[in-house]
Amino acid sequence: MRHFHLSDTPIDAAALRITLEDPAAGGCVTFEGWVRDHNEARHVTRLDYQAYGPLADDEGEAILDEARAKFGLRAARCVHRTGALSIGEMAVWVGVSADHRDAAFAACRWIIDEVKRRVPIWKNEHYADGESGWLHP
Amino acid sequence: MKVKLLYFASLADRAGRSEETRETAATNPRDLYAEVSRAHAFALAPDRVRVAVNGALTDWERALADGDEVVFLPPVSGG
Numbered sequence: 001m002r003h004f005h006l007s008d009t010p011i012d013a014a015a016l017r018i019t020l021e022d023p024a025a026g027g028c029v030t031f032e033g034w035v036r037d038h039n040e041a042r043h044v045t046r047l048d049y050q051a052y053g054p055l056a057d058d059e060g061e062a063i064l065d066e067a068r069a070k071f072g073l074r075a076a077r078c079v080h081r082t083g084a085l086s087i088g089e090m091a092v093w094v095g096v097s098a099d100h101r102d103a104a105f106a107a108c109r110w111i112i113d114e115v116k117r118r119v120p121i122w123k124n125e126h127y128a129d130g131e132s133g134w135l136h137p
Numbered sequence: 138m139k140v141k142l143l144y145f146a147s148l149a150d151r152a153g154r155s156e157e158t159r160e161t162a163a164t165n166p167r168d169l170y171a172e173v174s175r176a177h178a179f180a181l182a183p184d185r186v187r188v189a190v191n192g193a194l195t196d197w198e199r200a201l202a203d204g205d206e207v208v209f210l211p212p213v214s215g216g
Contacts, residue, residue, distance in 0.1 A: 033216050049215065050145055050146055050149075051215075052143065052145055052189070052208055052210065054192045055189050055192055055193070055194070055208070055210075058192070058193070059194075080215055080216075091216070092215065092216050112216060115215060115216055116213070116214075116215055116216035117213070118213070119213060119215050120145070120189075120208075120210050120213055121213055121214070121215030121216075122145055122146035122147075122211065122213060122214050122215070123214040123215065124146070133147075134146040134147040134150065134211070134214070135214035136146065136147060136181070136185070136211045136212040136214065137212055137214055
């Protein structure tokens with residue numbers, strides 16, 4: 001079963017949260033990344049996300065596998081949107097469950113950082129002045 | 138030798154396409170990136186780019202084979 005997914009439709013956080021449940025887990029930590037209306041002092045009106053699907057799936061799955069081993073998690077999941085998103089929409093969801101909160105907080109943070117660093121997904125920001133640009137940090 | 142290239146984000150914009158099949162004399166991704174950079178005026182230096190062949194990340198000196206699918210990955214910006 002795969003635990004990392006790309007989605008071209010809105011993310012259902014409530015349905016994902018249920019997949020983290022485990023009788024041995026003492027807590028879960030989730031992170032939602034939202035589309036924000038500004039970046040570096042520019043007014044953002046919408047975003048497009050593009051992904052290299054097959055490699056994004058494999059790299060995302062590898063990150064979750066590494067996180068489970070590194071932090072001793074009971075469950076780890078991540079979904080990232082592709083396509084056109086409006087301000088306020090959820091762009092990414094990360095959720096983990098673990099026996100204790102320290103591991104859950106640390107793992108959730110580690111996963112979103114690794115996803116942003118490694119998974120082949122690109123963001124195109126559309127600005128209020130009509131310009132747009134792919135971000136390549 | 139023919140290879141298939143997929144382009145994403147700013148590289149797709151520069152190339153004016155999301156994929157192409159290219160007859161090339163390049164034997165590895167390093168030489169192929171130099172070739173397509175000239176052809177499409179890519180501005181990203183190779184040290185900012187990663188390369189995948191047939192869906193897996195690989196190194197710049199790997200030997201290319203006829204029919205390979207090559208993707209040059211600009212710095213990512215998910216999340």
